[in-house]
Amino acid sequence: MPLFSLEGRVALVTGASGGLGRHFCRVLHEAGAAVALGARRPEAVAADAAALGDRAMPVALDVTDTASVAAAFGAVEARFGTVDLLVNNAGIAATRPFLEHTEEEWDRVLDVDLRGAFLVGQAAAKRMVAAGKPGAIVNIASILGGRVIPGVAGYSAAKAGLVHLTRQMAVELARHRIRVNALAPGYVATEINRDFFASEAGQAVVKRIPQRRLGMVDDLTGPLLLLASDAGAHMTGSVVTVDGGHSVNSL
Numbered sequence: 001m002p003l004f005s006l007e008g009r010v011a012l013v014t015g016a017s018g019g020l021g022r023h024f025c026r027v028l029h030e031a032g033a034a035v036a037l038g039a040r041r042p043e044a045v046a047a048d049a050a051a052l053g054d055r056a057m058p059v060a061l062d063v064t065d066t067a068s069v070a071a072a073f074g075a076v077e078a079r080f081g082t083v084d085l086l087v088n089n090a091g092i093a094a095t096r097p098f099l100e101h102t103e104e105e106w107d108r109v110l111d112v113d114l115r116g117a118f119l120v121g122q123a124a125a126k127r128m129v130a131a132g133k134p135g136a137i138v139n140i141a142s143i144l145g146g147r148v149i150p151g152v153a154g155y156s157a158a159k160a161g162l163v164h165l166t167r168q169m170a171v172e173l174a175r176h177r178i179r180v181n182a183l184a185p186g187y188v189a190t191e192i193n194r195d196f197f198a199s200e201a202g203q204a205v206v207k208r209i210p211q212r213r214l215g216m217v218d219d220l221t222g223p224l225l226l227l228a229s230d231a232g233a234h235m236t237g238s239v240v241t242v243d244g245g246h247s248v249n250s251l
């Protein structure tokens with residue numbers, strides 16, 4: 001649909017080798033964007049990029065390393081032009097009760113999920129401003145950025161920080177015609193959590209979701225395209241929750 005078209009856009013997705021990142025790359029590409037698949041080890045996404053074809057490239061990108069971030073933007077710009085669509089998707093979690101959460105885990109999670117999103121988001125915005133190009137940034141947050149469950153102190157703090165960083169960026173970048181929004185998924189079925197959700201504890205979690213099912217990656221397709229394309233032209237600073245009603249259920 002033309003309203004959701006990304007024809008002529010240049011997208012960069014961080015953490016492109018992961019469950020959601022791979023899907024986001026395919027969606028953006030299908031909507032017409034040239035897509036750079038950012039991964040710490042570009043060989044991990046080389047086959048995906050090749051399968052997408054001409055309008056796709058793998059790019060080495062560690063979101064915690066400023067030199068790597070600068071090099072990645074340089075490489076994408078040389079091939080496709082200025083990135084005008086960033087999906088800040090790279091993220092890690094540490095699951096441990098608060099009293100046992102280590103400083104090292106805290107630093108690692110905050111480094112990737114919050115500082116990384118800041119570094120990549122700022123680099124993207126600086127280049128859009130320098131090129132005089134409007135653009136969109138989509139930060140992949142989580143419903144744990146608004147509500148908490150036990151055992152994810154660093155992760156939920158980082159995602160809450162990312163939600164607020166989204167608002168901060170939206171306010172400051174609007175004058176440059178850069179929109180910044182967050183997508184906050186609930187639990188999405190991926191390879192990584194399959195065993196947990198097959199377990200009794202996992203099934204108990206599913207029962208708390210009003211729609212009685214986990215999210216599928218396809219559930220994020222429309223919301224991502226809305227935030228990325230001109231269909232969402234007047235949306236900035238928004239947090240779009242996609243969770244089957246999980247986060248509003250107080251039962």
Ligand code: NAD
Nearest residue numbers: 015017018019020021062063089090091142185186187188
């Ligand atoms: P995943 O572990 O499959 O993917 C995460 C990706 O981030 C991986 O490709 C990993 O290599 C990459 N990454 C980690 N550290 C990095 C670094 N320093 N630099 C660059 N890349 C790095 O997880 P996922 O489920 O695909 O999650 C993607 C995003 O969605 C994350 O931000 C996560 O917090 C968020 N999220 C996921 C769910 C879910 O249920 N899967 C729910 C809510 C939010």
